[in-house]
Amino acid sequence: MQTFRAATKIVADMFRYSPAFRSGSTILVVLLILAALSVVSPYGPSDRQVVPMNLPPSPSYPFGTTALGQDVFWLTAFAIRNSLFVAGLAVVIGRSIGVLLGSFSGYTGGATDRILSSLADTFIVIPRLPLLMLIAFILKGTITLSGLAVLLGLLDWAWPSKRYRAQILSLREEEFTQTAIFAGMGSLKIIIREHLPFLIPFLLADAVSGFLYAIGMEVTLSVLGLSDLQTPTIGTMIYWSTYYQVLLTQKLWWLIAPVAAAVLLVVSLYHLSTSFSDYLDPRRRLKSLATSQGGAR
Numbered sequence: 001m002q003t004f005r006a007a008t009k010i011v012a013d014m015f016r017y018s019p020a021f022r023s024g025s026t027i028l029v030v031l032l033i034l035a036a037l038s039v040v041s042p043y044g045p046s047d048r049q050v051v052p053m054n055l056p057p058s059p060s061y062p063f064g065t066t067a068l069g070q071d072v073f074w075l076t077a078f079a080i081r082n083s084l085f086v087a088g089l090a091v092v093i094g095r096s097i098g099v100l101l102g103s104f105s106g107y108t109g110g111a112t113d114r115i116l117s118s119l120a121d122t123f124i125v126i127p128r129l130p131l132l133m134l135i136a137f138i139l140k141g142t143i144t145l146s147g148l149a150v151l152l153g154l155l156d157w158a159w160p161s162k163r164y165r166a167q168i169l170s171l172r173e174e175e176f177t178q179t180a181i182f183a184g185m186g187s188l189k190i191i192i193r194e195h196l197p198f199l200i201p202f203l204l205a206d207a208v209s210g211f212l213y214a215i216g217m218e219v220t221l222s223v224l225g226l227s228d229l230q231t232p233t234i235g236t237m238i239y240w241s242t243y244y245q246v247l248l249t250q251k252l253w254w255l256i257a258p259v260a261a262a263v264l265l266v267v268s269l270y271h272l273s274t275s276f277s278d279y280l281d282p283r284r285r286l287k288s289l290a291t292s293q294g295g296a297r
Helices: 002-017 019-040 072-108 110-125 128-138 145-154 158-171 175-182 187-223 234-243 253-280 282-296
Strands: none
Touching: 002 019, 002 187, 002 253, 019 072, 019 253, 072 110, 072 145, 072 158, 072 187, 072 234, 072 253, 110 158, 128 145, 128 187, 145 187, 158 187, 175 187, 187 234, 187 253, 234 253
């Protein structure tokens, strides 16, 4: 509960004082609403030949239709939802591992710290995209969205864990940590109750960067035909639009929709990322607060 309150306060403060956070969160909310509309879609995500083919945007079909007889509007809604699902699950897995190992490594120190730090360094130097392409090629035709999310999460915990470790190394020397130790609190309880609230700003910033990484990897693998091509995502929409040569046939609305969704998603996450960076920089944060308060007067 304390951690949730800390995160809520940070988000509220940033929404109040950061224009970048407001613009990024607004765009993201619009995309989330579009993704949520997929729940009331009159068509299933894999349905084909349900509408006339190759129709340009119109009042009946705002984003047009595909060569497979699919409504691009509803297809885009499913695509955004599935891409966000992959990214969200990857972030949860990667950041959970990062927080657990980084905090435990920094707090315990000694041989455990050296082993876990060496493990993190090993994952950091691994080139992730070639490895992902190799694994996806080996598992081609069998990898699901959940499987892809797990794979992305398992390869994206090392850098965050180093940052969490650095924070815990300083927090364990604080007086409140020593007080908790003398009170008989266990190591895990100290990390969760005393240290985790201080990691919230870094965790939120890392979550945004994790979304960017996961979305980029999903689109890349899908465009290369190495993911689950039967499930609509932003990447698979781009793959099928190019497969049916929309550039040559001038049916660009099929390609524009996923590209626009990807651009808006990246822009929103970029704005959120920069706003978190400003929040974590004390000098920029004080300057932003002073500017906002001066404008309010």
